[in-house]
Amino acid sequence: MMISTKGRYALRLMIDIASRAEEGVPVTMRQAAERQDLSVKYLEQLGGALVKAGVLKSIRGVSGGYLLARPAEDITAGDVLRATEGSCAPVACLEEGAEACPRRDECVAINFWRGLDRTIEGYVDGVSLADLVKMG
Template identity: 45%
Template sequence: MFISTKGRYALRIMLELALRNTEDYIPLRELTKSQGISIKYLEAIISILVKANYVEGLRGKGGGYKLSKSPEEYTVGSILRLTEGSLAPVSCLECDVNTCERADKCPTLPMWQKLQEFIDSYFDSITLKDLLEDRNLSHKDFVCDDLFSNKRVTIKKDD
């Protein structure tokens, strides 16, 4: 799993729109300046976010971009999957159907599948609102599957 600049920038853009979450549209030039992203690259990322209805755009005077929903309705996982396509740690898990000819006899596949579940659970447990409220997420408990016991566990912030 490698998260590209497109995924990281999309997350930063969504965070800025969440931080400035008002009825007003944020002009593209303001986003470019505050994020240090070229206008061309920003337009490409915004286009993906608009097509997925994550962001609303308005052209002309007073135009720009704003979130389509409230910050708590967007997870880091959904934003990264939208821009990256897959968060799979290995290529054989990038599709819904494993097309690897060795899948049925691969001794490491269950390990990679568990890692995939952990990555998905972790990123899906964090919303834009969470990131805005506490950048290090120290307040947030994390629920996931224990990789060894196959039981659901909650990791408390004090652990």
């Protein structure tokens, strides 16, 4: 499994916003884009998905921008990745809503894939934005 640019940039954006959460001032996409050396337009697209997922909130107006929708301790890397990637499943047959694999009952590797999926989910859901800010 490989995390796409969407997932990587969304995580960078959320860490950037989380690192400024104590200030209580909304972060504009332009500010985040400059600090992260990313495209404003691309971050705006990601922001929409993150707002829709309930991890980011948009503040309109002259002093507007984005704030975390919940405390950084309550938002996980998994929340961010699922908002942009859709799934962190290592194989297609384990993705939510995937069509049942015709070999599922005979698959000799399915238990391995399920274990890997649980390990990935456990890890990404066990690391909060607050943890990521501290790691940086």
